[in-house]
Amino acid sequence: MSASQEVAMTDATHAHTLLAGAQRAAAQARARSRASWFPLVVFGLVILGSLPLFVYPEPVDGFSYSSSRLDGVLGGWFLSDFGRWVAVYWLVALPLGYFTTAAYFRRRARRTGLASRPGPLVLTGVLLLAMLVVVSLQSYVGIVPGNLVVRGLSPLLTVAVGLIVLAVSDRSPALGVIALAFLGISLLVNLYDLVNLMYRLGWEVPYRFDTWPNVVFPGAFLLVCGLVLRRRQQTP
Amino acid sequence: VTGHPITGLDEVVHQRIRLGVLSIAHATPRVEFGYLQETLELTPGNLSRHLQVLEEAGLVRTEKGYDGRRPRTWVQLTRAGRHALRRELDHLKQIIATVEDTVIPDD
Numbered sequence: 561m562s563a564s565q566e567v568a569m570t571d572a573t574h575a576h577t578l579l580a581g582a583q584r585a586a587a588q589a590r591a592r593s594r595a596s597w598f599p600l601v602v603f604g605l606v607i608l609g610s611l612p613l614f615v616y617p618e619p620v621d622g623f624s625y626s627s628s629r630l631d632g633v634l635g636g637w638f639l640s641d642f643g644r645w646v647a648v649y650w651l652v653a654l655p656l657g658y659f660t661t662a663a664y665f666r667r668r669a670r671r672t673g674l675a676s677r678p679g680p681l682v683l684t685g686v687l688l689l690a691m692l693v694v695v696s697l698q699s700y701v702g703i704v705p706g707n708l709v710v711r712g713l714s715p716l717l718t719v720a721v722g723l724i725v726l727a728v729s730d731r732s733p734a735l736g737v738i739a740l741a742f743l744g745i746s747l748l749v750n751l752y753d754l755v756n757l758m759y760r761l762g763w764e765v766p767y768r769f770d771t772w773p774n775v776v777f778p779g780a781f782l783l784v785c786g787l788v789l790r791r792r793q794q795t796p
Numbered sequence: 797v798t799g800h801p802i803t804g805l806d807e808v809v810h811q812r813i814r815l816g817v818l819s820i821a822h823a824t825p826r827v828e829f830g831y832l833q834e835t836l837e838l839t840p841g842n843l844s845r846h847l848q849v850l851e852e853a854g855l856v857r858t859e860k861g862y863d864g865r866r867p868r869t870w871v872q873l874t875r876a877g878r879h880a881l882r883r884e885l886d887h888l889k890q891i892i893a894t895v896e897d898t899v900i901p902d903d
Binding site: 569571572575576577578579581582583585586587588589590593669670672673674675676677 | 810812815816818819820822823824825826827828829830831832835836863868870885887888889891892894895896
């Protein structure tokens, strides 16, 4: 090896050491700053917390669909007016979920010395929820496809999009896969009654709890994914 | 980049500690002084000097505040810092690639 080649080798070794050190420090900081398990658990609990509202009242003579526009998009079309309470629940619980997430991220940043970005999730989620409210109040028919809003679960789509945005800003492939799967699940439970599938499998669900599978599935999915991710993100 | 990649290196960034600071600051929106000090195994004075060099070059921004009664300094990468880091990493990769091409013979 010539003298110039030896110098080049020394430069390359130094460059390799610098590069490896920089990449290791960045990866460690990124891993330690991630707390994306938290919103998954929070929104899983928020969704499951809505279960008591999705109980049909005892059958009465005659049908009356929920008449308020807000109930229709946020709370669904049901054979009673309990959609109104579902709408109120989403309007209170989802912003509270975003607020809790932002507060947790801030607290964690103070503890670890590494800030993370709750902004993209919070902004996307709150803006989409606000858009859903505006659409509800302005023009009910035509803008939002009816099939997508009849079950009172359309706010789940806003959470799903928010989580996708968080996955991108966090550069987290694991969260990206979970968020995309949750978007698929949210579309499914908004468009299809899972109780039909359960009947086909021979599982009897009492009439009053017909909607529960559509609420339990997305809620439990987020909760389980959040707890699994928590283990991964808290393991050094 | 023209010429040997080593000629394109930025003296401010081409240094283990400062490159470490920029890499960590790039991985997260803001990083606290204490985390940098612990991770890079530096004394407060030593880290302060490196941060001063980076700040004077416009590559990082520091923000001082309090968490309760405890003083805190947060470090944030600037746009110029992001570009400088990207350039430095590209140069380092080019140096390694150049040596692999010229010194290590093909099979």
